[in-house]
Each structure stands twice: as structure tokens, then as C-alpha cells.
Amino acid sequence: MTTLAQKWGIHPEHGWLHGARPDEPVVRDQDSGVWNVYGYREAVAVLGDPATFSSRTAHLFAEDGGDVIAEGDLLQTDPPRHRQQRDLVRYAFTPRLLAGMEPRISELVDELLGAIADPTGFDLVDAFCSPLPILVVGEMLGLPRADVPKLERWMREMAASFGDLSPAADQAEQERVFAATAVLMEQVVEYLREHVRARAGAGGDGLLDRLVTAEIDGERLSEDYVVAFAKTMLAAGHTTTSMLIANTVLCLDADPGLDRRVRADRSLVPGLLEESMRFLSPIAATYRATTRPTALGGQELDAGSIVMVWLAAANRDPAQFPDPDVFDPSRTPSSQIGYGHGIHFCIGAQLARMEARIALNALFDRFPGLRVADGAVPKVHPAFDTTGLASLPVVAQV
Numbered sequence: 001m002t003t004l005a006q007k008w009g010i011h012p013e014h015g016w017l018h019g020a021r022p023d024e025p026v027v028r029d030q031d032s033g034v035w036n037v038y039g040y041r042e043a044v045a046v047l048g049d050p051a052t053f054s055s056r057t058a059h060l061f062a063e064d065g066g067d068v069i070a071e072g073d074l075l076q077t078d079p080p081r082h083r084q085q086r087d088l089v090r091y092a093f094t095p096r097l098l099a100g101m102e103p104r105i106s107e108l109v110d111e112l113l114g115a116i117a118d119p120t121g122f123d124l125v126d127a128f129c130s131p132l133p134i135l136v137v138g139e140m141l142g143l144p145r146a147d148v149p150k151l152e153r154w155m156r157e158m159a160a161s162f163g164d165l166s167p168a169a170d171q172a173e174q175e176r177v178f179a180a181t182a183v184l185m186e187q188v189v190e191y192l193r194e195h196v197r198a199r200a201g202a203g204g205d206g207l208l209d210r211l212v213t214a215e216i217d218g219e220r221l222s223e224d225y226v227v228a229f230a231k232t233m234l235a236a237g238h239t240t241t242s243m244l245i246a247n248t249v250l251c252l253d254a255d256p257g258l259d260r261r262v263r264a265d266r267s268l269v270p271g272l273l274e275e276s277m278r279f280l281s282p283i284a285a286t287y288r289a290t291t292r293p294t295a296l297g298g299q300e301l302d303a304g305s306i307v308m309v310w311l312a313a314a315n316r317d318p319a320q321f322p323d324p325d326v327f328d329p330s331r332t333p334s335s336q337i338g339y340g341h342g343i344h345f346c347i348g349a350q351l352a353r354m355e356a357r358i359a360l361n362a363l364f365d366r367f368p369g370l371r372v373a374d375g376a377v378p379k380v381h382p383a384f385d386t387t388g389l390a391s392l393p394v395v396a397q398v
């Protein structure tokens with residue numbers, strides 16, 4: 001029988017999406033020495049113990065590339081510095097500030113949908129899912145609207161390039177990918193640097209304005225740091241949110257009965273989005289490095305090991321989710337870990353949930369029917385550590 005994952009062309013290595021189950025929760029790849037963590041319990045244990053499982057992993061991939069990638073990146077920072085850095089930006093994601101953004105996000109959603117030239121046939125990712133998160137984060141950072149297409153192109157290219165990187169690849173291949181990504185990143189960094197410089201002393205109230213005057217232990221953040229933080233916000237919030245929206249439309253397309261039920265009862269949308277995150281987790285895997293020898297899932301790991309935590313596999317662990325291959329939005333509360341777990345839990349999770357909720361409701365309102373175009377094969381993102389659509393041709397009834 002053809003599984004949905006086969007029909008959708010999802011990476012064959014993501015066996016859990018094809019109905020297979022890993023034999024063990026923790027398995028060492030013999031060629032690369034990387035430890036793959038597939039079990040839910042084990043994934044939560046790794047993410048919940050930053051003292052043993054460090055987030056500073058970039059230097060393990062490339063000696064000289066590590067700092068370029070890691071600088072100012074919360075995801076590459078361990079305690080105690082991590083807490084200090086996260087505290088500086090936490091305010092921008094409080095429920096009150098997010099609620100204040102809701103009307104503006106609705107306007108942006110309507111604008112994008114209204115601009116679709118032929119609503120009876122278009123690519124949902126290109127026209128809607130991909131530009132929306134860049135518009136939202138761009139406004140949070142105070143970047144000019146006219147630059148959004150350029151930013152979006154850079155982010156898509158960067159995600160595609162960085163996505164080629166695998167810890168299983170040999171050193172030369174890893175260096176090649178880092179070099180290609182660094183070139184793209186340099187363009188983004190130069191662009192953001194101009195905007196950060198313009199902020200210094202300008203006295204504005206945006207996220208970038210606040211960061212240029214923020215201090216840790218009495219010291220101002222460096223320009224490099226603020227620039228790198230802005231880059232992380234753009235990169236972490238873009239393809240992920242785009243995938244969440246497109247993946248959810250794809251899941252509804254596979255189940256017309258569910259599509260009808262959700263359209264009729266919009267209170268089902270939040271549960272639908274959580275199940276979409278579990279079923280097709282945009283960030284399929286994240287990395288850690290062991291700081292000391294440790295035991296995990298019946299295995300003994302040496303200090304300095306690379307650990308690949310497969311969030312997408314943990315989200316299909318039958319010990320945690322009965323009938324994990326059944327798409328069931330009524331699994332509430334969902335314990336899915338698509339936004340991570342522990343101190344690095346996604347700072348933008350509520351923003352992503354809100355954007356996706358507004359986006360889906362607007363799609364339902366505007367298009368009484370929205371189906372994947374006949375014969376079209378949705379294009380999945382090539383990066384082996386993501387699960388999500390790069391393109392989705394749809395036909396809509398208007």
C-alpha cells in the first residue's frame with residue numbers, strides 16, 4: 001500500500017513517516033559515529049539536560065565555520081549565557097504583545113491572499129505560506145517592507161543550502177556546505193548590519209532598537225551579536241512557519257471529512273495545528289554534543305559525541321502516541337515536541353501558532369474549497385532534517 005509519505009515524496013530515510021519503527025530508541029550510526037535519538041522519552045531526556053547535552057555543536061561540523069554560524073545564536077548557546085540572552089528578547093513574545101500583533105497579521109494575510117492573480121490555480125507556498133512569516137518578523141525587527149522579497153529569497157536559499165549538511169557527510173562535504181552557506185549568510189549579515197547601525201542612538205522602540213541599547217553584566221551587546229540575533233529570528237521563524245501552514249493544508253487535503261468539520265467548527269483549528277506539528281514536524285531533528293560520558297536508552301555515549309535528536313520520530317513514538325500514524329486532531333492536550341523541549345523551547349511557538357491559526361481561518365473564509373491540484377506532486381523541502389513543503393500547487397473555489 002502506498003503510504004501518504006510515499007505519495008508526498010517525503011525523504012525515505014524518515015522511516016517513521018513511512019510506517020516503520022526504529023528497532024531501538026537510541027542508535028549509533030556506524031559510519032559517522034553520530035548517535036540518533038528516536039524515542040520520545042529519550043529525546044525529552046536529552047533536551048531537558050543541557051549540562052550533559054550541550055547546544056554548542058557548530059564547531060563540531062567545521063572548525064572555522066563554527067563561530068560564523070554560532071555567534072548570537074540562542075540555539076548554539078548554553079547556560080548561564082543562554083538565560084541572559086533569552087531574557088533580552090523574551091518581552092517581544094509575551095502574550096500581551098502577541099495579542100497586539102493579531103490585527104496586523106490579519107491585515108498582512110488578507111493583503112497576500114488578495115494579491116493572488118489567479119486564485120483558481122496557484123502555488124500556496126510561493127504566494128502565501130513563505131512570504132507571510134518574513135513579513136511578520138520583518139515588521140517585528142523594523143525592516144523595510146520593500147526588502148521583504150529579497151529577504152525571503154535569501155532565507156529560502158540559505159535554508160536549502162544549509163539543509164544539505166549532514167553529520168554523516170565527510171569532512172570535505174561539510175566544509176563545502178559551510179562555505180556555500182557562509183557566502184549567503186554574509187549577504188544577509190551585511191544587509192542587517194546597515195539596519196542595526198542606523199538604529200544606534202535613534203531611540204526607537206522596536207526589537208532591534210532595544211537590543212542595540214541592551215546590556216549583559218553591564219556590557220553593551222556587540223554590533224555583531226545584534227546582527228546575528230536578527231538573522232536567527234528571520235531564519236528560525238521563516239521556513240518553519242511556512243511549512244506548518246502548508247503541511248496542514250496538505251493533511252486536510254488527504255481527509256476531506258476532516259476539512260469539512262474544521263471549516264464548520266473553527267475551535268478545532270488549534271488542535272489541528274498541534275496534530276500537524278506532530279504528524280509532519282517541520283524541524284525533524286536538532287543536534288546536541290555530550291559534555292561527559294553518559295547513558296541513554298540503554299547505550300553508553302562518550303564525551304564529545306554528536307547526538308541527533310529526531311523530534312519527528314519521537315512525535316511518532318507509539319509509547320507516547322497511540323496509533324501514531326493516524327492523524328487525529330483530538331489528541332489534546334498534545335505532548336508533541338515539534339517546538340522542542342526544555343530551555344531552548346521555541347521562543348516563537350505562540351507567534352507561529354497564531355500566524356498559522358489566522359492563516360488557516362483566512363484560507364477557509366476566502367476559499368470555500370481548496371484542493372491540491374489534480375496530478376500535482378507537492379514538492380518537499382530537500383533538507384534531510386526537515387519535514388515540510390517547498391511548493392504546493394492548489395486549486396481553489398472562490
Ligand code: HEM
Pocket residue numbers: 047074075076086137232233234236237238240241244281282283286287311337338339340341343344345346347348349351352
Ligand atoms: C527554537 C521549531 C517558529 C524563533 C526552536 C526549537 C524548535 C523550533 C524545535 C528548539 C531547537 C532546539 O532545542 O535545538 C519551530 C517551529 C516553528 C518555529 C516548528 C514554526 C512552526 C519560530 C518563530 C520564531 C522562532 C516564528 C521567531 C520569530 C526561535 C528561536 C529559537 C527557537 C529564537 C531558539 C530558542 C532558544 O534557544 O532558547 N524552534 N520554531 N521560531 N525558535 Fe522556533
